[in-house]
Amino acid sequence: MAQVRYDEATRIYPGTDIAAVDRLDLDIADGEFLVVVGPSGSGKSTALRMLAGLEFIDNGSIHIGERDVTLVPPKERDIAMVFQNYALYPQMSVAANMGFALKQQGIPKEERQRRVAEAARILDLEPYLERKPKNLSGGQRQRVAMGRAIVREPQVFLMDEPLSNLDAKLRVQTRTQLADLQADLGVTTVYVTHDQVEAMTLGDRVAVLESGKLQQCASPREMYSRPANRFVAGFIGSPAMNLLEVDGGDGSGVALGSMTVPLDGEVGRSVGAHPSVTLGVRPEHLALVPSDGDRTLPGRVSVVEDLGSEAFVHIDVEHRGETTQIVVRGEGESDVRRDDNVAIGLGGPIHLFGPGGERLN
Amino acid sequence: MTESNPIRSFLLGLLTWFIGLLFFFPVFWMVLNGFKEEADANTDPKLFFDPTLDRYRDIASGDQGLLSFGEAFTNSAWAVIVSTILVLILAVPAAYALSIRPVAKWRDVLFFFISTKFLPIVAAILPLWIIARELDILNTRLVLIVLYTAMNLPLAVWMLRSFFQEVPRELIEAAQLDGASLRGQITSVILPIAAPGLAATALLCVIFAWNEFFLAVQLNPVDGSTVPIWVTSNVSTRGNFLARLSAASTVATLPVLIAGWVAQKRMIRGLAMGAIK
């Protein structure tokens, strides 16, 4: 077990000019579960493969424990990886798949069998040990891939979207088991996903990547309540945070349509320094309220997504002379209907971002 | 072709059978001839006749002083088996270096391999003969082994390369992370998955080497002669020989058929393994 450190690690694929992973700095503590999340093509897999030794590191370095592994080949890094399509050896039985790495290490047969049996017990794979991967269901294959990683007792687990080939229900179930297993084993884990629910529920910390650049690395809670920039604000949270361009004005407050949002002194000064800033409000920090002058914003309901326990109401509002849509979280089983005229009130924190996307408050 | 017209598909089926039989007939006739008396085979071709095994007895006993089937078969077996093994041993690493971890200028290398086949073999036979004479390996199995290896290597490299390319990259990466050495990756992951391709490649090498006649006749006319040369030795200048030649040809075809059958089983087993995901 060990901590992992990316130090300005950069990967530029041959034949391309832009870095797929650009000067990535990350410190991952021993035993930590770090989730890397980001949109497609943001460099998540590349970052993981750099740690695995499957991609050359063009610049910077990577450490596992005290060891600089920048130039160490994959087989000497003592890491185990779970691939998105599991990459099980098709010609080998489940037991042989799980024991393969141990065999490579020259571990005696009895010990190998003992460790494979132990992993199979943990993962409920005992009845399938003699089967070939093609005769397993998707969920069982996924567990074999996990088993292959855990029998090794490696320094670090790497997982690249390991749940994305499972159906929705199984994914949720496996997610909980995975979190449990990792906590039990206490092995440092780097987990790549594009699913932010996975990121928020699994990670001790979450790292958001975009265009190869690290946007923020923080606990899920902090990521949600204090996104470091506009990108993270829009990316984390479902439905997404409402983000609207507003005039900076004199800094005493910003105007959202006909509603005025007052600002504190210090925040107001940094907002007042820009002609235009981005105001962000999460749907659950808005509410449908009785109309109240410039403290509320009138609008017309366009869509109601009622999920039973809660409802997301999409509302067309007039802002800066244009019609834009704002999402408000309301009560479930609501009686708001399309085309109703409503008023929106602010009931929670706001986020302000400067023209470069940086957080202002 | 959206709706199946029964008359149309019947006619197509008929045509297919006709073409198939057209191609198969000469082979069938050859096999049939091998069980005839010379007279039945030559002067007055018959479809119905009294089958006899005499022609097979003739070719088995052979003529005094001439190449016997046993010798020819041993020579062929040596040349074919050893050259095919050599080809695979050389082609596997070459194909690896051209597909899974491509060397610099791999396209040029690939082209070079196939370019060695551009030259008609007749154009090279004299230098080959002189080299073989200088090395004192004329009329040996060795010269055929070397030449058959060289002859089949380009094809084998090309074929194996395309089969290796089909091996999912994640599997090789998984093996790397599992600590397998390069050899381990090739023997425990790549080759088992590419086994059908390996079998197909080996089969082609065996067929080409087994049937090779030109080099064998030029460089190896006496001691190390192979089965194709033995077949022609059944051509006689006195009297009829068609039935006997047919029997010899049939015997010469059998090993290739058996090799094909064995390889096919291997190929199907490999395909059935499937399910990489």
Ligand SMILES: Nc1ncnc2c1ncn2[C@@H]1O[C@H](COP(=O)(O)OP(=O)(O)OP(=O)(O)O)[C@@H](O)[C@H]1O
């Ligand atoms: N072998 C390669 N050669 C060149 N460019 C590549 C290669 N692999 C990936 N890239 C590029 O690098 C960038 C990052 O790719 P990467 O696979 O790391 O993204 P990702 O975040 O894992 O995306 P996804 O969520 O779709 O898996 C992309 O722009 C991609 O096009």
Ligand SMILES: [Mg+2]
């Ligand atoms: Mg990816």
